[in-house]
Amino acid sequence: MNVKEYNEAVDCYADSIYRFALKHLKNAMNAQDIVQETFMKVWDKHQEVDAQKVKSYLFTTAYHTIINWIKNEKKSGDIEKAPIHQFFYKPAEMDIKEVLEKALDTLPEIQKTLVLLRDYEGYSYDEIGEICSLNPSQVKVYIFRARQQLKNYIKDKDLVA
Amino acid sequence: MSNTINIENYESFYLDLLEGTISEKDKNELLIFLNHHPDLILEDENIFFDTYKSSTNPILNDSFKNKLKIFDENEEIQPTNIENFIIAFYENTLIPEKKQKLLDFLQQNPSWKKTFLLYEKTFLPKENIQYPFSSNLKKSTIRPFYYVISAIASIILLVFLFYPVQYEQNKNYSISQNIDKKFNKKNKNIEMPFEKELTKNNIVNKSNKYKSIQISNNNPFFSKDSSMKVNNYFMLKNKQLTTFLLEDLQEKELFVSQTMNNDFENKNEEKANSSYLSIKEMKEPIKFITNTLNDKMNTNLELRTAKATSQKQGGFYFKMGNFEITRKKKAIDDELALKTIN
Numbered sequence: 001m002n003v004k005e006y007n008e009a010v011d012c013y014a015d016s017i018y019r020f021a022l023k024h025l026k027n028a029m030n031a032q033d034i035v036q037e038t039f040m041k042v043w044d045k046h047q048e049v050d051a052q053k054v055k056s057y058l059f060t061t062a063y064h065t066i067i068n069w070i071k072n073e074k075k076s077g078d079i080e081k082a083p084i085h086q087f088f089y090k091p092a093e094m095d096i097k098e099v100l101e102k103a104l105d106t107l108p109e110i111q112k113t114l115v116l117l118r119d120y121e122g123y124s125y126d127e128i129g130e131i132c133s134l135n136p137s138q139v140k141v142y143i144f145r146a147r148q149q150l151k152n153y154i155k156d157k158d159l160v161a
Numbered sequence: 162m163s164n165t166i167n168i169e170n171y172e173s174f175y176l177d178l179l180e181g182t183i184s185e186k187d188k189n190e191l192l193i194f195l196n197h198h199p200d201l202i203l204e205d206e207n208i209f210f211d212t213y214k215s216s217t218n219p220i221l222n223d224s225f226k227n228k229l230k231i232f233d234e235n236e237e238i239q240p241t242n243i244e245n246f247i248i249a250f251y252e253n254t255l256i257p258e259k260k261q262k263l264l265d266f267l268q269q270n271p272s273w274k275k276t277f278l279l280y281e282k283t284f285l286p287k288e289n290i291q292y293p294f295s296s297n298l299k300k301s302t303i304r305p306f307y308y309v310i311s312a313i314a315s316i317i318l319l320v321f322l323f324y325p326v327q328y329e330q331n332k333n334y335s336i337s338q339n340i341d342k343k344f345n346k347k348n349k350n351i352e353m354p355f356e357k358e359l360t361k362n363n364i365v366n367k368s369n370k371y372k373s374i375q376i377s378n379n380n381p382f383f384s385k386d387s388s389m390k391v392n393n394y395f396m397l398k399n400k401q402l403t404t405f406l407l408e409d410l411q412e413k414e415l416f417v418s419q420t421m422n423n424d425f426e427n428k429n430e431e432k433a434n435s436s437y438l439s440i441k442e443m444k445e446p447i448k449f450i451t452n453t454l455n456d457k458m459n460t461n462l463e464l465r466t467a468k469a470t471s472q473k474q475g476g477f478y479f480k481m482g483n484f485e486i487t488r489k490k491k492a493i494d495d496e497l498a499l500k501t502i503n
Binding site for chain 2 (some may be wrong): 003015035115
């Protein structure tokens with residue numbers, strides 16, 4: 001991957017990686033750090049990275065960076081989660097999105113990652129498996145479980161008319 | 162209570178149980194262990210365990226078992242697996258035929274419609290979240306200034322390197338002329354030791370036109386021995402050269418021809434011509450080089466340098482076409498310089 005391709009990847013995927021990190025960490029500053037670290041790591045290996053597969057490589061790197069970040073923060077017991085909903089949602093949309101956001105937080109980290117990759121990035125089970133080092137069957141099982149848990153959470157909040 | 166599962170290692174067994182990868186033996190041991198430590202059972206998962214209490218043969222309820230099963234889309238749609246079909250419907254992994262069957266099932270069983278709608282809400286809506294510092298992540302495609310400087314320096318260096326080669330070639334040519342002329346004039350009676358023999362074997366050919374020495378590489382008789390003779394011949398000539406060069410320098414400026422193919426005699430008559438490089442020009446070759454490059458490349462090329470002195474500023478000015486670089490250096494403060502040295 002050359003400089004031009006790298007810069008194109010920044011244009012195309014920086015927002016996606018940021019959203020991915022923000023949904024995990026719930027803190028804009030930390031999410032920005034993750035984006036910066038992710039792209040820095042990818043640039044360090046840009047000569048080995050195929051430009052065609054850069055998106056997958058970016059998400060894999062971001063995923064591992066987030067997991068490491070969470071592990072480190074858990075050790076130090078210093079996870080800051082700022083409420084982000086008010087910055088991104090219009091009041092009319094707040095109810096269902098806020099509930100879904102909270103429901104997402106109840107999921108195990110791996111299930112949350114899979115749902116984010118599936119819904120926001122539209123990855124297939126195979127691609128998600130590649131990013132998260134899982135086989136497609138495991139991805140499917142985790143996503144199905146996640147959906148069931150999300151459904152139960154929403155049901156409890158009685159959001160469906 | 163099990164001897165193998167304890168408070169230190171129960172978590173890995175517990176995870177295996179939830180994932181459905183635990184062996185029957187370990188499962189039974191774990192359930193016994195959990196029966197003694199009900200506080201360790203996660204609240205959400207508690208509903209999946211049947212009353213195993215103090216039983217030695219605990220069992221899992223059907224709901225939990227169904228959760229462990231891998232969803233098979235080829236199965237018939239039933240209340241026990243309809244949720245999987247609904248998820249697969251929204252995940253868009255169902256074949257059209259199964260999709261239709263699901264919709265038919267929902268028509269026949271309207272009580273599932275609410276669940277169907279609930280699952281639709283579990284899909285995250287698209288959001289436009291933008292990373293505010295994208296430009297900071299990009300790498301510059303413009304080459305740094307020092308690249309340009311390095312490139313220019315390389316070009317100049319190449320010119321300098323290339324020029325002496327030409328000069329050396331021409332020098333040999335002139336040297337041979339001078340040697341021939343002056344040596345023959347002053348030492349008419351001295352015969353070069355191998356000259357005859359070399360000439361005879363065509364190893365050294367004194368061209369009438371150029372009056373220079375040329376070695377014929379194609380000569381089949383060119384042996385190691387004769388090669389040594391040629392070298393000796395040149396060494397002897399070069400000894401004379403030093404003397405003649407010194408004489409030349411004392412008498413007048415030395416002129417060196419630009420090309421090998423020009424007639425030396427004619428060149429002597431064209432000393433003032435610009436194709437000759439004077440000693441003065443050789444001492445300051447920049448102007449000569451830039452002028453030559455101007456002519457050859459049809460580009461406006463200019464390079465000026467000046468040393469900073471106590472009186473005036475120094476620096477350099479380089480121009481190639483529309484590209485210009487200037488660097489100024491402050492005049493040297495003699496007193497400050499002396500202080501620094503002291």
